[in-house]
Amino acid sequence: MGHYARFGMFLLKQVAIILATFFGLILLTFVIGRVMPLDPVSAAVGPDVTQELYDQVYREMGLDQPIIVQFFDYVGSVLQFDFGRSFFTNQPVTRDIARVFPATLELALCGVLIGSLIGIPFGILAAVKRGTVIDGAVRVVMLIGYSAPVFWKGLLLLVVFYAALGWAGGPGRLSIYYDGLVPTRTGLLLIDTLLAGEWVIFKDAVSHIALPAISLGYGASAYIGRMTRSFMLDQLKQEYVGVARVKGLSERRVIFGHVLPNCAVQLVTTVALTFGILLEGAVLTETVFAWPGLGQYMTKAMFNADMNAVLGGTLVIGSIFVFLNLGSDILYRILDPRTRA
Amino acid sequence: MTDATLFTRVRRGEPHSSAEARLAQLWRGAEMLWASPAALTGVAIIAALVVVALLAPLLAPYGPYAQNLANQLQPPSAEHLLGTDEFGRDIFSRIIFGTRFTLYIVMLVALIAAPAGLLIGASSGYLGGWFDTLAMRITDIALAFPRLILALAFVTAFGPGLNNAILAIALTGWPPYVRIARAEALTIRRSDYIAAIELMGASRLRIILLHVVPLCLPSLFVRLTLDMAGVILIAAGLGFLGLGAQPPAAEWGVMLSSGKEYMLSAWWAATFPGLAIFFVCMGFNLLGDGLRDILDPRQES
Numbered sequence: 001m002g003h004y005a006r007f008g009m010f011l012l013k014q015v016a017i018i019l020a021t022f023f024g025l026i027l028l029t030f031v032i033g034r035v036m037p038l039d040p041v042s043a044a045v046g047p048d049v050t051q052e053l054y055d056q057v058y059r060e061m062g063l064d065q066p067i068i069v070q071f072f073d074y075v076g077s078v079l080q081f082d083f084g085r086s087f088f089t090n091q092p093v094t095r096d097i098a099r100v101f102p103a104t105l106e107l108a109l110c111g112v113l114i115g116s117l118i119g120i121p122f123g124i125l126a127a128v129k130r131g132t133v134i135d136g137a138v139r140v141v142m143l144i145g146y147s148a149p150v151f152w153k154g155l156l157l158l159v160v161f162y163a164a165l166g167w168a169g170g171p172g173r174l175s176i177y178y179d180g181l182v183p184t185r186t187g188l189l190l191i192d193t194l195l196a197g198e199w200v201i202f203k204d205a206v207s208h209i210a211l212p213a214i215s216l217g218y219g220a221s222a223y224i225g226r227m228t229r230s231f232m233l234d235q236l237k238q239e240y241v242g243v244a245r246v247k248g249l250s251e252r253r254v255i256f257g258h259v260l261p262n263c264a265v266q267l268v269t270t271v272a273l274t275f276g277i278l279l280e281g282a283v284l285t286e287t288v289f290a291w292p293g294l295g296q297y298m299t300k301a302m303f304n305a306d307m308n309a310v311l312g313g314t315l316v317i318g319s320i321f322v323f324l325n326l327g328s329d330i331l332y333r334i335l336d337p338r339t340r341a
Numbered sequence: 342m343t344d345a346t347l348f349t350r351v352r353r354g355e356p357h358s359s360a361e362a363r364l365a366q367l368w369r370g371a372e373m374l375w376a377s378p379a380a381l382t383g384v385a386i387i388a389a390l391v392v393v394a395l396l397a398p399l400l401a402p403y404g405p406y407a408q409n410l411a412n413q414l415q416p417p418s419a420e421h422l423l424g425t426d427e428f429g430r431d432i433f434s435r436i437i438f439g440t441r442f443t444l445y446i447v448m449l450v451a452l453i454a455a456p457a458g459l460l461i462g463a464s465s466g467y468l469g470g471w472f473d474t475l476a477m478r479i480t481d482i483a484l485a486f487p488r489l490i491l492a493l494a495f496v497t498a499f500g501p502g503l504n505n506a507i508l509a510i511a512l513t514g515w516p517p518y519v520r521i522a523r524a525e526a527l528t529i530r531r532s533d534y535i536a537a538i539e540l541m542g543a544s545r546l547r548i549i550l551l552h553v554v555p556l557c558l559p560s561l562f563v564r565l566t567l568d569m570a571g572v573i574l575i576a577a578g579l580g581f582l583g584l585g586a587q588p589p590a591a592e593w594g595v596m597l598s599s600g601k602e603y604m605l606s607a608w609w610a611a612t613f614p615g616l617a618i619f620f621v622c623m624g625f626n627l628l629g630d631g632l633r634d635i636l637d638p639r640q641e642s
């Protein structure tokens with residue numbers, strides 16, 4: 001079998017796995033939503049209704065249908081991005097999510113950016129200086145990064161840099177007096193303010209996103225740095241490194257010209273996976289910073305037992321997570337020639 | 342046979358019985374742990390956690406729920422080492438009693454998720470065939486799910502509460518144990534002694550439960566240790582969001598969550614419970630990393 005045929009087979013298999021996993025995710029959310037003890041009718045109309053109204057809503061929600069029919073109805077609507085109506089905002093969940101998701105996306109993107117910019121250089125440094133004080137110090141700082149709860153880091157940052165020092169903006173995405181001044185184009189405030197040429201508001205947005213992004217980014221940098229160090233150490237053991245040194249290359253050329261490029265593919269997939277983890281972490285961070293994103297939306301929905309909204313959010317974050325997780329395998333295969341052997 | 346000679350035999354790894362062999366193995370593990378300061382720190386932190394949980398009523402200067410409304414939100418002082426919370430309760434005492442919640446969560450999650458994963462994985466690896474294929478497909482799918490978000494969705498459906506949170510964490514935690522147990526079972530099933538037991542006519546259930554499962558346990562324990570930090574962080578997160586343990590429980594996530602309201606005026610109310618979570622997580626991370634280095638020397642030496 002030729003190389004392209006083999007790659008085609010791999011691609012087909014991977015796509016099948018992704019589809020099966022999406023199906024599993026939909027099945028799981030269905031089970032959580034329908035088979036669990038929560039009564040969806042009561043959640044929709046409240047506890048004090050007449051039996052007639054209750055029965056009417058019961059039928060309207062399709063709950064009198066056999067469970068298997070209900071499931072395929074559910075799959076059908078999910079595939080059309082119809083997650084039902086949210087009880088507490090009284091809007092379609094899809095529209096709600098489209099409104100709040102950009103805030104979460106912006107936060108997670110900034111977090112992964114900070115995580116990569118800090119994690120990769122320090123991971124390289126720790127691997128090159130392995131066993132020295134520098135390596136030890138980097139590893140301790142990383143250990144703290146992935147042992148401390150992200151919401152606790154957020155609270156501490158808020159107290160120090162907002163309340164005590166006043167260097168950063170407080171909760172929310174913008175100071176109140178700038179709200180609604182910038183037209184929404186991408187939904188990402190940092191980009192929208194730049195497009196509008198509003199420098200002052202851009203600076204305000206930066207000072208607001210800095211703290212939540214740093215509390216997410218620190219955890220991400222710990223994870224990315226740890227992986228970078230371990231990839232680098234694996235490569236540094238290879239024989240080609242010795243050859244490059246014997247050839248008389250400078251250590252800088254050896255590390256950045258030979259070793260690092262061989263880690264690049266693994267690093268790309270690590271960063272992709274980290275982004276998925278940050279979307280999850282954003283749920284906890286947003287509560288601390290009153291960040292109006294998907295996490296805060298889902299938390300509010302949970303307290304209102306608003307299952308449609310919770311499951312809609314779960315499906316969106318879950319799908320991105322699954323796609324990054326399994327898609328990175330494909331990326332790996334495409335980018336790394338060694339897997340073609 | 343005196344104790345001294347037994348000790349020498351165990352220490353040198355020259356056992357005279359299977360019980361001694363097991364002791365010798367433990368000894369070798371302990372020696373390697375001793376050589377790793379990081380892992381030893383982890384052991385110390387976890388041992389401290391267990392001791393504090395056991396002796397909590399003796400160590401705590403106040404009751405965890407003893408209110409003193411005249412003494413609200415007092416900063417750390419000689420009477421209240423870590424200050425008091427919004428009901429005048431002593432935070433130091435509440436953190437001490439909080440170790441019991443942490444241990445309860447960690448042990449219950451381990452007791453639910455690990456045996457389930459172990460049984461499925463061991464059966465899957467030993468039996469092979471369609472059962473193996475099906476079990477591994479489902480496990481792979483479940484492994485690709487985001488854990489925190491699913492736990493949140495489960496708790497919403499079950500209703501908030503400590504036990505529901507534990508169940509939710511366990512329900513999202515079993516897939517790695519299936520993978521570990523299956524990998525071990527695959528190597529065990531081809532060994533001679535399994536063939537001998539099969540020839541003696543032992544049932545499949547007997548072989549899996551009595552001969553495959555026990556051999557999967559060591560690697561399962563390592564994996565459990567590695568996972569515990571994550572379990573504590575998720576449990577604390579659920580408590581923080583108000584979906585796990587409920588006030589007035591002296592659970593660290595709950596304490597952090599109620600302390601958050603007073604963060605700007607009384608920083609100690611949320612800072613110290615968070616510090617406790619952080620230390621215990623670090624303990625499990627250190628021990629887990631140490632165990633992995635010992636069992637997988639390829640990585641480090």
